[in-house]
Amino acid sequence: MEKAEAVAVLGQAELLKPTRVRAALAANDRLKLYMSVLQAAYDRASRGDGPILDLSREFAAAGVKAAWLAELPANAYREGKLLHVPELPRLRELLTEDLRAMARPLEGVAEFDARVGHWCAWLEQLSADTLSADDLNALTSGKRGKEDSVHLLVMDLHKAINRLAAELSSENIDGAHVWQIDEADRARVAAFMRGLNQTRALKLDHPGLDTAATRDGPRLLLQNDIGTNDAHVLVIQVEGLRISLTYSDLHRRRFAFFQSMLGEVGASWSEPQALTSAGFNFGATYYVGxxxxxxxxxxxxxxxxxxxxxxxxxxxxxxxxxxxxxxFVTKADAVAILTEAAQRRIGHMAWLAAGGEKLVFGAMQALGPEYFRIGDRLDTAMGNDKARAFVLDVMGRAATIMRQRQPLALVADDARLLLVRYLQRHDEFDLLAEHAAYCHALAEGLRDSLAHGHERNRKAAREFSERAKDWEYRADQLVMDARSRAEARPRWQALAELVESADDVADALEEAAFLLSLIAANHHQGWRGEVHQTMQLLADAVFGAVQDHVRALEIGRRFGEDSSAEDHEEFVAALWRVLNAERQCDVLLRDVRRALAEHVSDAATLSLSTDFAQALESATDWLLATSYGLRRLAFSRAGVGE
Structure with missing residues (x-):
């Protein structure tokens, strides 16, 4: 007589409940595996000769070793609407046996007694080797609000058993309901709960995260119900130094998110196809891995x-x-935001509780049509990167305010202030700064090309000319972006004009790069000595002017927030250096022409070299015009006169 039977004979059936609960949880794992096998059989039979779903990890996690069951998907086939399933009687017996094992701890509960009796009788009358579409639906459907199914019964039994496990627990370890564990298990349960409790507060008052722990032979079992969803369950098995985690989810994207999250702590997941299609309801809505x-x-x-x-x-x-x-952001950006919110340990629940998308739309509406028109998306109005950063900042503020138990209304106020700061501190000057970066790269490349003698190196000059052409093209795209924004928003008009002026700088520098590649193609006679020296001085002066332009932009973007008198002085000084550089380049251009007249007799070299120097000098002319426009824009933002 086994120990469990002896206890039953003695009339102490209550003492059997922990053992029966443990057996029921193991039966639950096997029942999910059986339906996954049926799913794999249906999928393989429907596709024909497609690859067989790899369920090896699911077999191992459920502790099932049955070659015939593993081979069942490969041997199943369809004939019309019927699915022929070899060894169906054996599978039917396993389903019936484990369904009764799952229900045993809940004997006497009328609802479960009736449903289990009904489905066990239904399994008994199944055909010997075929399943109809109705049969498959009755076995695996997980949709609520329609007819009952074996799958729905299994999920309901599982929830009831989890509740029973909590009631039966002989002790509590940091919030986990625990029974019949070894002394060595305590540190492991405590470690899991230590991590769970580090972030538990982020769920606010949402139900979920209830944990139960027990031992099944050599394995420690940990279960977490995550939330209220029937199919959202996490089971952890610890044996020796190996952890095996089985996770089920209705949503493929959330499943992928959790995969990446656990990858941070060394998870090795089963094959990708098992992660995305090894589920119930014929792979439509339920995923297990x-x-x-x-x-x-x-x-x-x-x-x-x-x-x-x-x-x-x-x-x-x-x-x-x-x-x-x-x-208000793309699908990829939405996942990226949630991923980073998890990595920052701020989460998304406080943001949802404070209004979620209403916070963002309310902030956009508060700024008015000068910034946003009706129907505008946040990412199209301010760019993907800034939209992501703004939303994450709002989530962070929501988490902080909720943690400090301050009024939720503060989150909406903070969201509006944050959006104003993002738009005033960034947007226009970000676009200008990006354009200036291309001008800087062009001017630096020309200076370095002369320093390394690329006017005599055809290959190097041509390669730089091609890079310069790409940079100039990207700068043009920014001009087009500014123009399109100006068409929709009047406040962008001044910026569009400013970027168009700055683009003339990029055009002149790209033209100089092209001319240098022509000079390097055997048209560099007489460039040594004085000619090269004056050309180098001209290129150095142009590069210095572009550097001062970039510096002025860095200071100007701070205007209107916490800018100081020192900022204003440094900003003006940078613009004056641009002015001086333009005058210096006028003089250097004359020096270049004088040197060319004295040392170059080849007509092609003389013409190309003159055009090259003229292109360099004209870049500073346009840079000066841009500086005047930048001065007006920055001072208008600072609220000071010119």
């Missing part, structure tokens, strides 16, 4: 369990947050 962690020692094992626990909270309401984010 297994991750393993092989730890180097006890310390690494505890650290991994803590890392897993700390990341679970970010799954709660993740899909709801993603959908709301996608109203």
């Amino acid at each position: 297994t991750a393993t962690f092989d730890c180097a020692g006890d310390a690494a094992l505890l650290a991994t369990l803590e890392g897993i626990g700390a990341r679970i909270v970010f799954l709660i309401d993740w899909n709801r947050a993603r959908k709301r984010l996608e109203q």
Whole structure:
């Protein structure tokens, strides 16, 4: 007589509940595996000779070793609407046996007694080797609000067993309901709960994160229900120094998100196709996967369990947050925002509680049509990078305010102030700074080309000319961006005019790079000595002027916030250096022409060299015009007169 039977005979059936709960949880794992096998059989039979879904990790996690069951998907085939399933009677017996094992701890609960009896009888009357479409639906459908199914029964039993496990726990370790564990398990449960409790507060008052722990032979079992969703379950098995984690989710994108999160603590997931299609409801909405962690020692094992626990909270309401984010950023950016919010340990729940997308739309509306028109998306109005950064800042402020128990209204106020700061501090000057970076690269390249004698190196000069052409093209794209924004928003008009002026600088420098490549093609006679020296001085002066332009932009973008009198003085000084450089280049251009007249007799060299020097000098003319426009724009933002 086995111990469990002896206890039952003695009339102490209550003492059997922990053992039966443990057996029920193991039966739950096997039932999910059986339906995954049926799913794989259906998919393979529908596709024909496609690859067979790899369920090896799922078999290992469920502790099932049955060659016939592993081979079942490969041997199944369709005939019309019927799915022929070899060994169906054996599978039917396993389903019935484990369904009863799952229900055993809940005997006497009328609802479950009736449903289990109904489905066990239904399994008994199944055909010997075929399943109809209705049969498959009755086995695997997980949709609520329609007819009952075996799958729905399994999920409901699982939830009820988790509640029972909490009631049966003989002790509590940092919030985990625990029973029948070994002394060595305590540190492992505590490590998992330490991570879980580090971030638990981020879920606010949302239900979820209930944890149960027990031992099943050589394995420690940890279960976390994550949230209220029937299919959102996490099961961890610890045996020796290996952790095996089985995760189920209705949403593929959230599943992928959790994969990446656990990758940070060394997860090795099962094959990709199993992660995206090995699920219930014929792969439509339910995904199951297994991750393993092989730890180097006890310390690494505890650290991994803590890392897993700390990341679970970010799954709660993740899909709801993603959908709301996608109203004003791209799908990829929405996931990127949620990923970084998790990495920063701020999460998204406080943002949702404070209004979510309403915070963003409210801030946009408060700024008015000068910045945003009706129907504008945040990312198209201010760019993807800034939109992501702004939303993350709002999420961070929401988390801080909620943690400090301050009024939620503060989050909306902060969101509006943050958006004003992003738009005033960035936008126009960001676009100008990006354009100036291309001008800087062009001027620096011309200076360095002369310093290295590239006027005599055809290959090097041609390669630089091609890079210069690409930079000038990218600068042109920024001009087009500014023009399109100016058409929709009057405040961008001054910027568009300023960028157009700056683009003449880029055009002149790119023209100089092209002319240098022609000079290097055997038209550099007489460039040694005085000619090269004066050309180098001219290129150095142009580069210095562009550097001062970039410096003026860096100072000017701070105007209107916390700029000081020293900032204003340094800004004006940089613009005066541009003015002086333009005058210096006028003189240097004459010096170049004088040197060319004295030392160059070849007509082609003389013509190309003169044009080259003229292009360099004209860049400073346009740079000076740009500086005047920059001065007007910066001072208008600072609210001071010119």
